[in-house]
Amino acid sequence: MQTAVFSELFPLFQSASPETLDWLLSIAVEHEYPADRAVLMEDAWGNAVYFVESGWVKVRRHAGDEVVTLAILGRGDFFGEMAILDESPRSTDVVALSSVKLLSISAQRFIQTLFKDSQLHHRMLQLMVRRLRQTNFRFQLAHQAPAIKLANTLVFLGETYGQSSSQGTEIFNIPTKDLADAASISVDEATKIMEKLESKGWIKIDAANQALYLVNMKQLAHLAGRI
Numbered sequence: 296m297q298t299a300v301f302s303e304l305f306p307l308f309q310s311a312s313p314e315t316l317d318w319l320l321s322i323a324v325e326h327e328y329p330a331d332r333a334v335l336m337e338d339a340w341g342n343a344v345y346f347v348e349s350g351w352v353k354v355r356r357h358a359g360d361e362v363v364t365l366a367i368l369g370r371g372d373f374f375g376e377m378a379i380l381d382e383s384p385r386s387t388d389v390v391a392l393s394s395v396k397l398l399s400i401s402a403q404r405f406i407q408t409l410f411k412d413s414q415l416h417h418r419m420l421q422l423m424v425r426r427l428r429q430t431n432f433r434f435q436l437a438h439q440a441p442a443i444k445l446a447n448t449l450v451f452l453g454e455t456y457g458q459s460s461s462q463g464t465e466i467f468n469i470p471t472k473d474l475a476d477a478a479s480i481s482v483d484e485a486t487k488i489m490e491k492l493e494s495k496g497w498i499k500i501d502a503a504n505q506a507l508y509l510v511n512m513k514q515l516a517h518l519a520g521r522i
Contacts, residue, residue, distance in 0.1 A: 296320060305346055305371055310414040319408060323398040324521045326390075328391040335389040341401040351456075351467040355388050357518045362474035367392070367469060369456030375418070379406065393430055393467055393505060395493060402459030433479065441484040441521075442491075445518035448478040449498070463510035469499060 298316040302308045308316060313412075325348070328334055334345065334352060338407070347370055348379075354366040354374060365387060368374060374389055379402035400408075409416045436444050457464035473486035492498045497515055499508040509515060 299424050304348070307373060307418055308320060308415070310418045312414065315408060315412040315415055319400060321468075323400055326397045326399060326450060328395050328397070330391050330393050330395075332391045333388060334391060334397065335387075337358055342379075342402050344379060344402070344405050345389070346400075347371065347396040348396040348398055351392040351469070352389050353392050353394055353473050353509075355390060357388070362388075364473040367452060367477055369452070371456070372436070376423070377397075388411060392469065394474070406510070431451045437479070441478070441480040442488050443473070443519060444478040444480050445485060445488050446515050447521070448474065450512065450515050450519050450521060453512060453515075457509065460508065462499060463508040464512055466507050466509065468502060468507040470506045 296304075298313060298320060301316055301320055302311065308319070320470050323346075326334075326345075347368055349370055351367065352370050352374070353364045354368065355364045356406050357363075360370065376455075396454060431445075436447060452466050452469075453464040459465075470487065471485050472482055474489075475482045480488075487499075489498070492515075493500060495511075495514075496508075497511040499510050500506075501508065
């Protein structure tokens with residue numbers, strides 16, 4: 296992978312120096328996982344940061360006998376950074392939703408790189424703060440109607456990871472349980488809302504190709520209260 300492609304693919308590295316990009320590319324290790332394969336396990340000590348080259352993963356936490364999906368990540372995002380920054384066991388699992396390609400950089404080398412490149416360090420902080428703001432935004436939606444919560448989740452996934460297509464913004468056809476967890480609503484609520492959105496023509500589900508098309512992003516954003 297060329298440094299320009301590497302920088303464009305991963306927002307974290309867009310402000311990194313050319314020397315940093317060359318170094319990271321030289322030490323990155325590529326991994327491939329099939330759908331449903333665990334990539335990281337809860338309580339395992341963090342030894343690397345992972346970057347999503349292609350595909351989709353879910354971040355989940357065990358709550359008693361239940362497993363709750365906290366977030367869904369797609370191409371260009373990263374995970375595993377918290378465990379290496381505070382040198383503690385991982386607090387969540389990461390599981391492949393689709394077949395996925397990942398790049399990993401060892402904890403020690405990644406920390407060294409952060410110290411050497413102040414721009415990368417600053418960009419890392421910015422993206423972590425953005426995640427915190429997104430979490431806070433989810434809390435603000437706690438008392439909103441389920442349709443508003445789900446619309447916000449769909450719009451966020453579309454804006455963050457979606458790919459433009461002739462049928463609309465394409466994202467992965469996320470399982471209803473994971474989508475419901477991410478939106479903090481019940482599976483029944485998510486099922487009914489998705490059926491209604493599809494009947495309105497705002498979304499289109501192509502189960503055979505594991506694709507979900509956000510056909511009318513403007514209406515979805517309006518429902519989410521973003522415009």
